[in-house]
Amino acid sequence: MPANQPATRTRLSERAPAPGTLEAMKRLWTPAWIVRHVAMVVLVVGFLGLGWWQLSRAAGGNPISWGYAVEWPVFAGFVVFVWWREVRQELRGPEAPGPAAETTESSATVEPTRLAVRRPVRVSRTAATVPDSNDPELTAYNRYLRWLTDNPGARPGDYPG
Amino acid sequence: MGAALTRYRVIAWIVGVVLILLMVIGMPLKYGFDYPLVVETVGQAHGFLYMVYLVAAFDLSRRAGWPLSRMILVMLAGTVPFVSFFAERRVSGWVTGQATTPEPVANTPVH
Incomplete structure (x- = not known):
């Protein structure tokens, strides 16, 4: 971790364990997450299998299957992408931190990107x-x-x- | 958010129409009248259009901050003929409903 990290960074790491540690991996091993991992693997294997099937059909003389042979692997890749994004979001920190930890300082550090895409809500009437x-x-x-x-x-x- | 919703609605409508073409016209022509051309062309197009739909739905749910379950529900809704239109209306209701509640009221004259 660079030396110029703000002090809020350490407070964040108290709630969200550093990625790569055993503590972080445990958060991805809850029943809900195991279902997601299994679903991801099933979908990816299934989609790649369908792609392989279409590839064999295309090789067997069904030219229309070339398109489907491309489409299925793309869908499999999309599943991995969404899964990976969810994993990263989980490791980044809890969605709803405790009320004690909810300071303006830390929330500004934790979710600047989320705030950037939100509409402005409160505006003084000037x-x-x-x-x-x-x-x-x-x-x-x-x-x-x-x-x-x-x-x-x-x-x-x-x-x- | 408004632009993402518009993108989603446009591609949802296109995918819904193409899916109905595929199911209502293409399938009977292929399996009833042995005329597979419509399924072959429209089916290919639908696959690639559905990719665009997935990206648009993903983008919208990311901006709206939806949980994974709702995002997957929206993505799957695009695969059901006819139901996709109702799903699109429901999604628009979710987005506009949550967007209008904290609508900024800047520069309304204060009397």
Whole structure:
């Protein structure tokens, strides 16, 4: 771990064990997770088997099977991708940490990416600072610009109107 | 979120229509009238379109923060003929419902 890690990093690691350790692996060995692992293996083996079957059909003179022979392995790969993402999300930390651990500091460290894609929720009502001109179009545009500055993470398409 | 929902809805509609074409027109033509051309072409297209559907559903559920179970449910719903349209409506309801509740109310004039 680099030396410039913030202090909140250690607090995070108290709740979420470091990836690769036995403690972290135990979290992936609950009944719910075993079901997911088994489902992943079954689906991947099944999809690859179907792909192999289509490949043999294609080799046997059914040209339309070439497409299916490509599609099934892609679906198998997608299953692995979703499984891997879930595993990483599980190892990153609990979804709902305890109320004592829920400080503004740590939540800002734990889920910056989640916050980045969320819509801005609470905004102070600062319409009074927008000077009302006689042109309603200009006023609306000023409000729009004000909204954009109030919501730095927002995209123009998120403007509620 | 709005753009992801739109992407999902568009591809869900396309996949639903193609799936119905496959089931209602292609299958009877192949197995009833020995005319497999529709199944061969539309079936191929459906496979690749369903990949796009999976990606769109994955993207949407990631942005919405859904649990894995709901994501898989949405993905599987795209494989059922006719039901996929109802599923798409339900998904849109989930997303817009949760999006409108904390709608930002910036710059409403305060009197």
